[in-house]
Amino acid sequence: MPVIIRKLKEDDVKTLAMIEQESFSRPWSEEDFKELLFLDYARYLVAELDGEVVGSAGMRVVCGEGDIDNVVVSKKHRGKGIAKELVSELVRLGEAEGIKEFTLEVRVGNAAAIHVYETCGFKGEGVRPSFYEAPTEDALIMWRRD
Numbered sequence: 113m114p115v116i117i118r119k120l121k122e123d124d125v126k127t128l129a130m131i132e133q134e135s136f137s138r139p140w141s142e143e144d145f146k147e148l149l150f151l152d153y154a155r156y157l158v159a160e161l162d163g164e165v166v167g168s169a170g171m172r173v174v175c176g177e178g179d180i181d182n183v184v185v186s187k188k189h190r191g192k193g194i195a196k197e198l199v200s201e202l203v204r205l206g207e208a209e210g211i212k213e214f215t216l217e218v219r220v221g222n223a224a225a226i227h228v229y230e231t232c233g234f235k236g237e238g239v240r241p242s243f244y245e246a247p248t249e250d251a252l253i254m255w256r257r258d
C-alpha cells in the first residue's frame with residue numbers, strides 16, 4: 113500500500129496528537145494542530161497509510177524561507193521512508209512557490225532525524241546550545257540552500 117502525502121485536515125488532529133504523545137516530551141495538542149489550519153503561512157502535511165494517519169510534517173514560510181518543524185511518524189510505522197517522503201514533499205511545495213532556502217532544528221543526538229534531513233539535502237551549519245528542554249540538549253541548525 114503506497115503512502116499518501118496530503119494536506120492536514122481537521123479530522124486528522126486527534127490521531128496526530130496521539131502520535132505526538134508517543135514521540136515528544138513536549139507534544140503538540142489537538143488545539144495546536146487546529147490552529148495551523150487557519151495560518152496562511154503554514155503548510156502542514158500528513159502521511160496516510162492504508163487509510164490511517166501515520167505522521168506529519170510542517171513548514172512555515174517566514175521572510176521567504178521555509179522553516180520546517182514537527183516531523184513525526186508513529187512508532188509502528190518508522191523505518192518505512194515516510195519521514196523522507198514528508199520532508200521531500202514540503203521541499204517540493206516550497207520550491208514550487210519560489211522558496212530557495214529551508215531550515216530546521218533537530219536535537220544533536222537524534223541520529224535518525226538528522227539522517228532523514230541529510231538525505232533530503234540539509235546540512236548542519238551550527239549548534240544552538242541547550243536549545244531543547246526535557247531533556248536539555250543542543251540543537252543542530254540545518255539548512256538546505258539552492
Ligand SMILES: CC(C)(COP(=O)(O)OP(=O)(O)OC[C@H]1O[C@@H](n2cnc3c(N)ncnc32)[C@H](O)[C@@H]1OP(=O)(O)O)[C@@H](O)C(=O)NCCC(=O)NCCS
Nearest residue numbers: 135183184185190191192193194195196218223224225227
Ligand atoms: C525521526 C523520524 C521522524 C523518522 O521517521 P521515519 O519515517 O522512520 O524515517 P525514514 O524511514 O524516512 O528514514 C529513517 C532513516 O533513518 C535511519 N536511521 C534510523 N535510526 C537511525 C540511527 N539511530 N542512526 C542513524 N540513522 C538511523 C534509517 O536507516 C533510515 O535511513 P535509510 O532509509 O537511509 O536506511 C521518526 O523516528 C520519529 O517520528 N521520531 C520521533 C519524533 C522526532 O524525533 N522527530 C524529529 C524532530 S526534529
